[in-house]
Amino acid sequence: MEYKADYLIIGAGIIGLAIAREFRNRFPGAEIIVIDKEPDVAYHSSGRNSGVLHAGFYYSADSLKAKFTRDGNRAMKEYCREKNLKLNECQKVECRNSKIKSKCKMQKAKCKM
Numbered sequence: 001m002e003y004k005a006d007y008l009i010i011g012a013g014i015i016g017l018a019i020a021r022e023f024r025n026r027f028p029g030a031e032i033i034v035i036d037k038e039p040d041v042a043y044h045s046s047g048r049n050s051g052v053l054h055a056g057f058y059y060s061a062d063s064l065k066a067k068f069t070r071d072g073n074r075a076m077k078e079y080c081r082e083k084n085l086k087l088n089e090c091q092k093v094e095c096r097n098s099k100i101k102s103k104c105k106m107q108k109a110k111c112k113m
């Protein structure tokens with residue numbers, strides 16, 4: 001079988017699918033094909049991760065990594081709200097002192113749905 005497309009994206013993880021979505025928005029008439037070696041989307045890391053929206057505070061505040069993480073965090077939250085997807089907006093407690101670690105763990109547990 002022969003297919004023709006303007007854009008061919010290989011890999012239907014979150015990156016490939018996000019690129020496909022962005023292309024569809026930017027180039028509405030374009031033919032976009034996403035292929036994957038697996039029988040469905042998000043078969044690997046994208047479908048088997050911890051599901052955390054990282055805040056980006058592990059990176060230097062002015063680095064691109066921190067900026068992209070913050071921007072991506074906002075964009076993903078917006079997307080979830082728009083699509084009515086479940087989002088647990090708990091906060092993260094970061095502990096640097098082993099003495100208060102158990103207290104922090106308890107607070108984290110309270111956030112779980």
Ligand SMILES: Cc1cc2nc3c(=O)[nH]c(=O)nc-3n(C[C@H](O)[C@H](O)[C@H](O)COP(=O)(O)OP(=O)(O)OC[C@H]3O[C@@H](n4cnc5c(N)ncnc54)[C@H](O)[C@@H]3O)c2cc1C
Pocket residue numbers: 010011012013014015016035036037038041042043044045046047048049050051052053054
């Ligand atoms: C255990 C774990 C926990 C994580 N937790 C988090 C988290 O909490 N928060 C977070 O933000 N990130 C987390 N991550 C990272 C995050 O999941 C990945 O960064 C992200 O899913 C990568 O997406 P991707 O689309 O690049 O890759 P993938 O999801 O791996 O997608 C790549 C796709 O390409 C396909 N492919 C590969 N080779 C070929 C080929 N030759 N031909 C056709 N298709 C091919 C694969 O089948 C796959 O579907 C975690 C990762 C792991 C492993």
